[in-house]
Amino acid sequence: MFESVKVHYAPADYENQADGYWQGRTAVVFDILRATSTIVTALDSGYQGVHCFREVSDAQNFAASHERTALAGERDGVPQSGFQFGNSPREFVNKSPQYDFLALTTTNGTRAVEAVAGADCVVIASLLNLSTVAEFLRREREGSPLALVCSGSGEDFSLEDALVAAALMAELQAKHPLLSLLAAYEADWRRCFCSSKNGSHLLEIGLEADVDWCLQRDKYSVVPLLAADGTIRPAR
Numbered sequence: 230m231f232e233s234v235k236v237h238y239a240p241a242d243y244e245n246q247a248d249g250y251w252q253g254r255t256a257v258v259f260d261i262l263r264a265t266s267t268i269v270t271a272l273d274s275g276y277q278g279v280h281c282f283r284e285v286s287d288a289q290n291f292a293a294s295h296e297r298t299a300l301a302g303e304r305d306g307v308p309q310s311g312f313q314f315g316n317s318p319r320e321f322v323n324k325s326p327q328y329d330f331l332a333l334t335t336t337n338g339t340r341a342v343e344a345v346a347g348a349d350c351v352v353i354a355s356l357l358n359l360s361t362v363a364e365f366l367r368r369e370r371e372g373s374p375l376a377l378v379c380s381g382s383g384e385d386f387s388l389e390d391a392l393v394a395a396a397l398m399a400e401l402q403a404k405h406p407l408l409s410l411l412a413a414y415e416a417d418w419r420r421c422f423c424s425s426k427n428g429s430h431l432l433e434i435g436l437e438a439d440v441d442w443c444l445q446r447d448k449y450s451v452v453p454l455l456a457a458d459g460t461i462r463p464a465r
Contacts, residue, residue, distance in 0.1 A: 230371065230402055231366075231371065231372075231373075231374075231375045231401055231402060232372075233374040233375065234374075234375045234376075234377065234398070234405060235254075235374070235375070235376045235377070236376075236377045236379070236391075236394060236407055237376060237377065237378045237379060238379050238381065238386050238387075238390075238391060239379070239381040239384060239385055239386050239387075240337070240340065240341070240344075240380075240381050240384055241384065243341060243344050243345060243376075243378050244340075244344045249347075251345055251346075251347040251348040251349075251376070252347060252348070252349065253349055253373070253374060254348045254349060254350075254373065254374045254375070254376045255348060255349060255350040255351075255352065255366065255370045255373040255374070255375050255376065256345040256348035256350070256351045256352070256376045256378050257352045257354050257362065257366070257375070257376070257377050257378060257394075257397065258338070258341050258342055258345060258351065258352070258353055258354065258378045258380065259354050259355070259377070259378065259379050259380060259390040259393055259394055260335070260337055260338030260341060260380035260387075260390065261355055261356060261387075261389045261390055261393050261422075261427075261443055262387075262389055262422065262425070262427040262428055262431060262439070262440065262443055263316050263317065263318060263335075263338075263431075263439055263443060264281075264316060264333065264335040264337070264338020264339060264380065265338055265353050265354060265355045265380075266318045266355040266356070266357055266442070266443040267301070267316050267317065267318040267320075267321070267333070268333070268338075268353050268355075268453055268461060269318070269353065269355045269357045269358045269449055269451055269453060270318035270319075270321045270322060270357065270442075270449070271301075271318070271321040271326075271331055272451050272453055272461070272462070272463050273449045273450075273451045274321045274322065274323075274324065274326060275325065275326045276321070276326050276328070276329065276330065276331055277329045277330055277462065278329075278330050278331075278456075278460040278461055278462045279330065279331045279333050279453070279460070279461040280298070280330060280331065280332050280333065280459055280460055280461070281333050281334070281338070281339035281342040281343060281459075281461065282332060282333070282334045282339055282343070283334065283339055283340045283343045284334065285302070285304070285309060285334050287334070288300055288302060288332040288333065288334040289311075289332075291332045292332040295330065295332075297328050297329035297330060298328060298329070298330040298331070298332050299312075299313040299314060299327070299328040299330070299331055299332070300312040300313055300314070300331075300332050301313065301314035301315065301316065301320075301331045301332065301333045301334075302314075302315070302316055302333050302334035302335050302339070303315050303316040303335055303336065304335075304336055305336060305430070306336075306430055306431060306434050306436065307434070309334070313328070314331070316333070316335050317436065317439050318357075318439065318442055318443065319438060319439060319442050330460070336383065337380040337381050337382065337383070337387075338380045340380065341378050341380040341381075342455065342461070344378075345376070345378055346455065346459070348376065349373065350369075350370060350373070350454065350455075351454065351455035352365065352366070352452065352453070352454060353452075353453035353454070353455075353461060354393070354394075354397060355393065355443065356393050356396070356443060356444065356445065356446050356447075357443070357445055357446070357447070357448045357449050358447070358448075358449045358450065358451055358452065358453075359393065359396060359397055359400070359446060359447060360400060360446075360447045361447070361449070361450045361451070361452055362397065362452055363397055363400035363401055365452045365464060366401060367401065375401075377394040377397070377398070377407075379391050379394055382425070382426040382427045383426075385426060387425065387426065387427060388421055388424075388425040388426070389421060389422050389425045389427060389428060389443075391407070391410055392410055392411070392414055392418070392421055394407060395407045395408055395409075395410040395411050396411065399411060418444060419440075419441075419444055422440050422443070422444055423437075423440060428440050451463045451464075452464040
């Protein structure tokens with residue numbers, strides 16, 4: 230049972246907390262379309278770790294000074310020039326990794342990871358690994374104050390992040406105000422994803438296949454955790 234659960238719906242919420250707010254908390258980060266889905270897929274595909282950066286230049290500098298590290302990311306859904314990868318999880322499927330690590334920078338997801346880095350435990354969640362994350366939280370973090378961090382869309386609320394956060398809460402405990410969101414969309418998750426701000430944009434730029442990929446529930450059993458050195462690695 231998690232007696233203390235805070236939900237953060239947009240950057241203004243998770244970036245403007247007082248000093249020390251994240252200490253003692255378990256932060257679960259959602260950027261369903263697409264950063265957390267990409268991290269989960271890449272780690273399951275064999276990458277040793279992912280480093281997240283809010284700024285493109287920081288990712289570039291890190292990759293330049295670390296061997297076996299590829300650049301991955303986007304702005305407004307579009308891959309960055311000179312990067313080996315964009316931010317599509319499908320880029321990492323059924324391919325042997327040519328690198329050991331990724332330096333990832335995205336519009337919102339990596340921004341959220343940086344913002345919550347001071348938490349006692351940072352977990353990367355998507356629909357792709359939802360039940361495994363729930364099991365990990367029940368087994369390893371029960372009793373810890375829980376923060377569900379929805380990365381958002383630009384500066385705004387992200388519907389798909391909130392919906393998957395609600396689905397996680399449904400696995401953790403029977404009552405929470407967030408669960409009311411499930412009743413509106415649980416019969417048609419695809420409608421939710423495609424009608425959201427992020428989903429609509431991905432459809433407009435020809436990435437409907439990414440939306441469908443991110444809609445798969447419990448495809449993977451990896452639980453990505455942010456280590457003290459800033460690397461997101463699979464839980465052991």
